[in-house]
Amino acid sequence: EPEVTQTPSHQVTQMGQEVILRCVPISNHLYFYWYRQILGQKVEFLVSFYNNEISEKSEIFDDQFSVERPDGSNFTLKIRSTKLEDSAMYFCASSDRPVQRDTQYFGPGTRLTVL
């Protein structure tokens, strides 16, 4: 069964460093998302992406964040200058239809630790 994959599973970085989290969505999917979960808190939406552009972003997704689909398979989240409060589990998701009710398929997550 096709699944979303994410690398690395755990990333440790120093405050102020840039990190890139990588995702490979399900191959025929067209809509891509990033969510995050700070330990003990809700899973929160960060950004959605379709047709090589951002469809929607939350207030969390400020200028320090960017997303890219550099080729036909990868979808990346970049944090330019990490802060302590960026420590969280980051989930990538994808779906294959443009309607809100469609099912999103999630990857296993990347745990980001900012020291």
Next chain:
Amino acid sequence: AQSVAQPEDQVNVAEGNPLTVKCTYSVSGNPYLFWYVQYPNRGLQFLLKYITGDNLVKGSYGFEAEFNKSQTSFHLKKPSALVSDSALYFCAVSDLEGTYKYIFGTGTRLKVLA
């Protein structure tokens, strides 16, 4: 704004007993509701969804959920719990005001005791 609430941080149930994991929602309009499960070191796995139609929705691994419009609830149920059902369960609603994103509850940890 849409929201969901999962009032229980943890639910304990004996193996073989029925289980219920609670979820209530607040939406304007018709809700699109989802349940996901997270096992250790795994992603969020889709269990089931309610879009329209029958209030009782059947999903993966023997789970079902009952949509109750008057109580604005979408509780997850299973007639007979297994130890392997122990995991973190998330309820989510699709945001009808935005574009495609999910709004999640805080999650409920289910522990099935042998």
